[in-house]
Amino acid sequence: MHDSTYFSIRVYRNNHTCSSVVASTIRNKRKGTPQVVADVLRGVYPGEVDTPAPKALIKVVQNEAHVNVSYSTALRGKKLAISELVNPGTVTSVKLNARNKFKYLFVALGASIEGFRAMRKVIVVDATFLMSVYGGMLVFATGQDPNHHHYPIAMGVIDKEKDASWSWFFETLKTVIPDDEELVFMSDRPKSIVKAVQEVYPLSQHGFCVWHLSQNVRGKARVGCKDLCAEKFRECAHKYTEVEFVSAYAEFRRWFPKAAEYLDNSVHLEKWARSYFKGDKYNLDTSNACESMNSVFKKARKYALLPLIDAYIEKVSEWFNKHRKGSAIASDTKKLVPYLENQLHNLCAIANGLFVTELNHFELEDSVIGNDGKSYLIDTWALAYYRTIYLVPHQSTWIILEEIEKLVILPPDYTKKSGRKQDKRYPSTGEAHRKQSNKANPGIHLGRWFEPLNTDEDEEENQGDNQGGNPSEV
Incomplete structure (x- = not known):
């Protein structure tokens, strides 16, 4: 009607x-x-x-x-x-040289891009060498989720650490994570990374890895005091207030004048001291996140390019499924992630002896909780992993555009090197080299240990043959 x-x-x-x-x-x-x-x-x-x-x-x-x-x-x-096993929102990019030979690669999964929006804006970047016949470097950009797990954002492959390669990687990363005043990058001190961050992300802040710096400072200390020097430097870097830092750094300067002089001449104070850092890097002051990623993909770094990408997607998918289930089974009676719950439980004994102010006003509650506190909520943790990452299906199910199928990408040039491939990374400046204890003593002929012992009848006959020394005397 x-x-x-x-x-x-x-x-x-x-x-x-x-x-x-x-x-x-x-x-x-x-x-x-x-x-x-x-x-x-x-x-x-x-x-x-x-x-x-x-x-x-x-x-x-x-x-x-x-x-x-x-x-x-x-x-x-x-x-x-x-x-239907697709990852919507995934951003990939490949750069070729003038002869259509592979040069750079960038991969950022859509689930990682969307999940990072719910986290603190701190990104750790680092590179490690690939162990395939073509060489190159494997690059990671990693964050930290609310429960203090490593959160992979993007991976890439470059030829070497230089200005052009790092600038291309950060330019491509900027398409998924725009420049922001709250954004902070943590890395080691390669000049190419420092230059690329300044040019591509001018609004962000860039800090240096405190652990790598401590190893550099360690090399400037006297013999017998190197470990103490590195430990005292890390204590200075972790001070929250300027007053505490000034007092601790003055003591460090008295004990280790050469190390302090090296810091004053080589590194800006706001790049490593927490109390002088202009951004908010929270608990992330090292590149340990990317170092862990390098260790996880140690075996995959020997693979060719496509198997390397498959291994990366498989591992990230495994982590997403694991942490999604972990956030889902979290107790409904608790609002904070398990990591922070454990920290608060350990601090209960100390808190019982402190003066407590009652939170009876919403403005006071907001000032105490703050934005950092909200990032530790279980809801925020679940938001970071709510998307599913699908593995790459069989090639028979791929849908390839015609213009992509016509492209011909040639492998990069390489020079065949003699000798065994390098499997372990080269130690950084100031980092202690491990001593090789399994080398044979050149003064001992080890083959004599496996020879039968001489009998009394043969002792006189073989007396002139034992020129290299009797093993029983070694």
Whole structure:
């Protein structure tokens, strides 16, 4: 009826418009569709390509969705789930030289980009060498989630650490993480990184890794005091207030004048001292996050380019699934992440002896909690991992654009080197070199240890042959 919520039925046409499957389905015998099978697979096997066979999927769908499916429906649903294994929002970039040879690579998964928006804006960048025949460097940009886990944001491959390669990497990173006054970068001290951050991210702040600096300072100390020098330097760098820093640094200068002179002449104070740093780097003052990533992908660094990307996506997908489940099973009675809950539990004994002010005003509560406190909420932790990262499916399911398929990318040039490949990284300046204790003493002929002992009859005969010394005398 006009201008009313009432209506009347005047014509009824007795024609069925629903499918025969739905029309013939009764309540006690519901049948599933391929989309139902695909939805079940996404929930039970998130991000996995190697799911059970269709015969086993029939029982899985019955237990999860309480519907019956045929073998052909389970097979179609499995193929549909594989075709939907995509990572929307992922940004990739490849740079070639003038001869169409590979030069640079950049990969940032869409789930990592979106999850980083819920975190503190601190990014650790570092590079380590690849151990394939073509060489090159593997680059990581890593953050830290609310529960203090390493959070991979992007990875890349460059030829070497130089101005052009680092500028290209940061320019590409800027397309997913824009320049911001709250953004902070932490790294070692390569001049190419310092220059690239200043040019590409002028609004951000850049700090140096305190641990690497402590190793540089350690080399300036006297023999026997090197470890103490590095420890005292880290204590100075961690001071929160300028008053505490001035007092601690004055003591450090008295004990280690050469190390202090090296710092004054080589490194700006605001680059390593927490109390003078212009940005908010929170608890991140080292490049340990990227060093850990280098260790995780130690084996994968020997792979070719495509297997290396597959290994990276597989590991990140594994971490996302693990931490997503961890945030989901967190207790409903607690609002903070497990890491902070443990920290507060350890500090309860100290807090009991302190003077406490009652929080009876919302402005006071906001000033105490602050933005940093909100980043430790379980809801924020879950927001960082709510997206699923899917593995790369089989090549037969790929959909490649025609203009991409026509491209021809040649491998980079390389020079075959003689000798065994370098598996361990080169120590930084001031870092202690490990002593090789397994080298044989050149004065001992080890082969004599495996020879049979001389009998009394042969002792006189072999007396002139023992010119290299008797093993029993060593």
